[in-house]
Amino acid sequence: MGRLALLVCLCRCVAVVSGQTTSYASSAPSTPPDVISLSVTHRSETTLTLQWATSNSTYSYKLSYDGRVEDISASQEDSLITHTVSSLSPGTEYTFILYTVFEGRNSTGVSITNYTTPSRVDNISVTGRNETALILQWNKVNNKNYSYMLKYSVNTTYINVSGGGDVVTHTVSGLSPGTEYTFSLYTVFKDVKSSEFTFTNVTTPSRVDNISVTGRNETALILQWNKVNSNNYSYMLKYSVNTTYINVSGGGDVVTHTVSGLSPGTEYTFSLYTVFKDVKSSEFTFTNVTTPSRVDNISVTGRNETALILQWNKVNNKNYSYMLKYSVNTTYINVSGGGDVVTHTVSGLSPGTEYTFSLYTVFKDVKSSEFTFTNVTTPSRVDNISVTGRNETALILQWNKVNNNNYNYTLKYSGNTTYINVSGGGDVVTHTVSGLSPGTEYTFSLYTVFKDVKSSEFTFTNVTTPSRVDNISVTGRNETALILQWNKVNNNNYSYMLKYSVNTTYINVSGGGDVVTHTVSCLSPGTEYTFSLYTVFKDVESSEFTFTNVTIPAIVSGLRCEYASGGYGLTLVWDPPIGVRTAVQVILGDKRFIQLEESLFIGELQPTQWYTMTVTALSGAVLSAPVSVSCQTDPRGVIAGVLSFLLVLTLCIGIFIWYRKSKLPGVLSKFKSSTKDKVSSYTYSPIPIQTFPEHFNSMSCDENQGFCREYEDLSAVGTEQSHTAADLPDNKKKNRFINVLPYESSRVKLSVESATASDYINANYMHGYNGNLKQYIAAQGPLPCTVSDFWRMVWEQKSQIIVMLTNCTENGRIKCEQYWPLDYTPCVYGNLQVTVTSEHKETSWTLREFVVRNKSTCEEQTVTHFHFTAWPDHGVPRATHDLIQFRGVIRQHMESFPFMGPTVVHCSAGVGRTGTLIALDILLQQLEKEAAVNIAGCVHRMRLSRPLMVQTEAQYVFLHQCIMDSLRPKQDSQQVQDSIYENSDMIYANALALSQVKSASTAD
Template identity: 30%
Template structure:
């Protein structure tokens, strides 16, 4: 170091020397100065691990110490993470151990590590130090005097794992002068073996290769190989990253571990591998068995238990693979006469395959197979066949024979041949014998008919549903032919009808065709089971159209129009001809027809521009295929309307102070017969209108109306009646105090001014009281008012006043008496009469318009009125005799002892062998149209099933209504009397179910009922209502109403004399309710009135306990009320209106338009 003198001589470059130099200057002073040492060289990372590293470098002369600065490259707080290593007394050839710790670690101590080192002060503050131990031998070799080295190193321990460090080494002289730094970077991590793999694996050897992870060391690695198997092991060391293992055992699992290590013995993470050697090839491969379809193989193997065999045909093609755990195998499904080659591979325990051994062999020869007739004509048979042997030098000998002689023999080198010159419709026996190299194989045979000739001269005759066919065939073999007829309807070829005739029959009749439809018939001649003529005999034809069954005429109120309605006839109708005539007048109209799928659907049309109230003759003819059906005829009368008003007005004559006479002529009857006249008087000026028709003399007297009806005349009254003159001339005495249909012809007011008018009626309707005219619902016209007439003063005014007073007093007395009489009558009605039983009434007829008020009255006080009515019905009919039901031999036929049929109405069956054979617990029940419209019966018992079906057959029943489940609340209510899957015999009656439709509230089943004694049969439909509890009522009235319409729609198709058989369990409660609602609906439709009480009364006179509970009786009244309300409110969802209920069942006939039942859309 220089002194503090100001004179500083120039110095030469001394950096090349690392020894102290003596420097002389002119002035009188001297000192020792150290130059900077040379930096270290060849700094490298000799080893690195998870928490340590070995650094090595070389030093120059004069370097006696060094300082190492370790910087953590991953930390942002550099001063906190740096480490300093001071190595004093540096000796070349030594490796020092340094244990490091950072300031943040718990191992940090208060004093600096390495107390033996010089004061370790460097540039920048250090946060951590490393403790340096004594020198050890270098990493390359042991130090010796003979081989001096400048290489020095340090092993740094205690570093952070997986961290990037920068190591900077400063060389130092004895006085601590530092040279230029030398730096390197590294990342602490374990060195390990990666990607250890085995290649070139054979039965006895393999090659190992691997990689070293981040081999940043400047020193070489050595690799220790450890090989272990189930019976031994061996180890060896290599210096490269690959090696070969030899002299291994076949089909053996080897566990191989490779360790990398330094010369100092430290090891990194090893690599590990398991590998199987391949099995050795099989030996002694041989063929053991040969047949036409298989070859047997066998072999030997010392080290394999599993084998794969590849089979190739003629050493080429895609191989077939077989596997076995045996040392032999039979390879099947081979072709005869064909060479096959086989490769056998041993398979190791891990699926590794060894080298294969091969062998070839040929299968034996065989005969023909799969003889096929590829073409047959009337005189030719063409054959093809297959050979199980693919050899090309086969010759095939063909022999043909028939029962008629004419044998043929041929040979061919091909597997196809055609025999020609044969006879149509003849059976031939054909034999094929294969031969190869003079050795015949197994022969094959086939029987084949030649085709018959086509039929000719096809003739067809038809009616609406049947076609008869006749044809000819001229073949010699035709007596042995049958014929297949295929009949297809135009536009529906997918549903062809096929008919096969008997042998030799050249005619057929085909029924069940669709009327009015075009068809094509094809007739094939057939011999044997399947051989038919190549072409059919062909003919087109058309069935006759079905006529319209009937049609109804409906008038349009107040319109000269007729609405014609009819059901579309079955089959196809391309159009309808409607002819309307009256005398010499005639009009024809052509309408569009019905497609087949709408058969049974309603068809309607309007005939307009007719005359009112006129009878017309109408013919409707169905048309199809240029054919006409027989016309359907009917006579219809058009509607009436308001009569034409007369041109004149009535005449008033013979005027007195309180009366007049009115004369008028009858109205013209061109709009309908005149039913009545009403004479109207007015003191006002307004024109007449329908509102005045319900005005009476009393209204006039009270001042409520200046106009009133004073006299009413029906045209059927005798001409000599009071107030009438001649037949078409009418004279009315007004004021004579007569009464006509609720109208009082009171005296007129003296000095009054009156005008007269006449109302003429073609249809007259009275109001709810049945007395006064309802003008809005009547067909009426009015004449003009007459001229006004003025009445003179009454000459006896005083007498008139007295008379008026007397009349008023009498009226008051009459009114008071009437009120007193009404009160006494009401009081008497509520008095109890326990001492005398009143005979019940038979009828309580209520008009429809009054029923709602009647229902509310009877419903009051918890249905008190209905309860009284039902109580009156309890004893109805109970005294009628029941002798047949009480006979000892018949008691077991009754389900309940208290429900026995009355003798007067019981259903009697035919007697077979015993007088009691005629008994069944059933009664005829009256309907609206017939006294025997229904049969009410109990649910059949096991011992009455035959009697039940005998009754169905003998009484011609087409519909059965079942209102109970077979089991209710765990008790049997009715035996299941019908078959479910297969037909079943019930005595001489066989019943078969043909369809079943299950809906939430009911089930519809169709049956065919056949009498085995006569072979006659007819259809039967069962309507099974499943939502009606015993002794209860359905949830809603519309359920039963809809169900009733469903049954009635079906009965329209049944014979009119066929009764509906109804049953529940006892055949009284639910059964009676159903029959009653049917009668009530008809009564409402036809009479505009309803009699619930009377209908139940009538039913109980025919079978006991009909409508069994009060709830059922109230339910009937509720049904009527709901129907009344629905008609009044024009609600069509409660009951069916002009809708065929059965149309929801698309698989049941007839099918018309779609409808709705109880919310279930079809």
């Protein structure tokens, strides 16, 4: 049996694989086939009708859906089977599985998905409308996000719903105003529509677009407007508390309606609505007014020569406007505020003229009927009075005749009334008011009188001349101030005006006492001033009271001594004055000296002795406070004599011994050679004018070899000197270049104002031609951090000249900070205020004048700024003429002020261009006074005071060229200059000069 069963199974498998159906009497029932052509043939909100085809009438069916199972029997005759599934939910998606059933076995099943018809909307409301739209609202069907389809006219709109909420709102737009529409609404689910829900509604009709008032009076308005859309709509008019319904019928396009029973001069606001099927249009609002009542009476309450004051009761006690017409004039009068009377001034009239006026009440540009009246103006008043003369007791008045007529006049003042009768020709009235008090203010009232009618009052005030001060005393003085005192004039608190120099001071007096004390400050020491004092009352000045006085001269400062006459004398030196002094008095024991300059030689003294001198400045008969100084005469005269004798004796003995040992010739030769080198390196003789051209040509030979050797000879001069202060850490930032540091022995020291302050500035004193140790100050161009120090140096040294030889920026590099104001606005640097008072530009230089003011002491100092702008960086000017002329201008200014402080000269580093200009000034003075020049000696001496003075060989050669051009006629200058500079590249090729330029990067 097992084998037989296996055989049957294998046969069945073979049959299935081969696609053949083989029936075996003994086999089990097979799975029935699935139905074909399963479809839905009908639907409703609760049913779906299914239909399918069958090939065997013996089959039955089983339907599974929504958790339910239905058994379906089919009749033997049907080839198409129909089955209705009921009790379904509206608008719901269902999935059905249909199985064929045969002999208890099910087919695999056929699946179909379909939907019931959704429910329709049960109600729709209109929640909003306008002329072109309706806002519809309904509840969601079954509270689900179904879609909806809306039909109206020829339009179909699909409405998709999503999100929360149970209400659908939809706006239907693009409609026509005042039109009734029929709508059909369907619920849509999966493209299945519900039954139709139909409703009707209307859009808002259009409103009236314009209304005109075609007539009005005090109680009525006639309104007119076009019919809306030419339809016989109804209208509703509202105003105040009234509502009027206006029915329109018949032909024509215009509606006319009269609103009566209104109040005069009243503004009404109307609202007009178009009405269609009880739906009102939007509101058309407009305002208009009825005609106001006219004025019933007018009075004139005041007048003058050009005006009338009119008064009337307000019409209906309201703030209407009014329109007044007279002559060719029309005036609109606006009224506001309380009260029941209107007052209006008609101005701009002609004096003594009759006018006819027409007055209208005006409300919202609507005029009442006319009210007419006439009236006249008063005569003109005097239009101006001048005081043509005054003294302490009288005023002379003058005015033009009014309208050039012989009117009479009335003058009132201080309880007095004067009647002035005028007759005769002329157009001016002159009247003298006498018997007045000095320095007193009077108020006058003048009236024009014509036919007993007075003009309006012309009031004016004026004052008599005050008495002048009768005496002034000086109760105190110092270097910068005088204390003046005088009695109050007439014991009144008048003001006073004090004039002196270019100053005018106004002195206001108040309070008790009968004496005025005034301090005149910010004066210059030792200066005589002429003062003019005036009593002032109401801007009227008394006659002048003039007096002169002198401030105390400034104490003599900068006292120092210099050795002289081998110890048998000394030179006492002091600084130039602050302000003015006529002389300096020096007392030494019983000797008294009066000196006009800044130094005094005192002879017949003893070497190595101390002497105390008392020094006082004089300004006329006024003396400053005395200052004492103790000095020792030179002790070197005695010592030098002894040392010289010993040195000569020793030398002679040495030479004798060497000679005896037969070594004298060689040693002496070497000694002479050494001495000769020493002299050639450091001793230079002046070259006379007559031989200078020959010397110049000799030095120029072989491409300036003579200049090269001589300039190299000066390279090490002064370099062994100390510059301790310049190396301090706090001072290093004040140096523009690291290799240009001022020597300690000759540096300029600033005053130290506090324990933390520094006396350092990168500047040195330089000798002048006349032996003055401080003729010049050679300084570097200020840095941003040293501008205030620079001005403090100028102030403390009493320098009145600054010479600038660089531009602030050259070849894109900053060479010097601009240390003066950009314009005429004062700038403050530290405690000093600098003001530019003038600026004059030439081709190669600019001259400026500064006023420097010490803010603490009020002292002022004038400084002239000479700025040479044509000197190229790392070179020399193209021609000598401009620089020689520039130096001449400076020298002339220096000699005009012999007592001023050192002249400050700077470029960028303060050595190259600065040294060249200072040397040129010294050499041209030497040339003039000695007929000889010592250029090498001059540069040698300068380099002992500041390093690198005359910094390049080209500048050294340029100095010689300047001397040459000063000796020869001008026509030869250019030719020689071209010759000397044609090998300028060779000059700069000089090894020493080139190394200086590269290492320092400071060439001026």
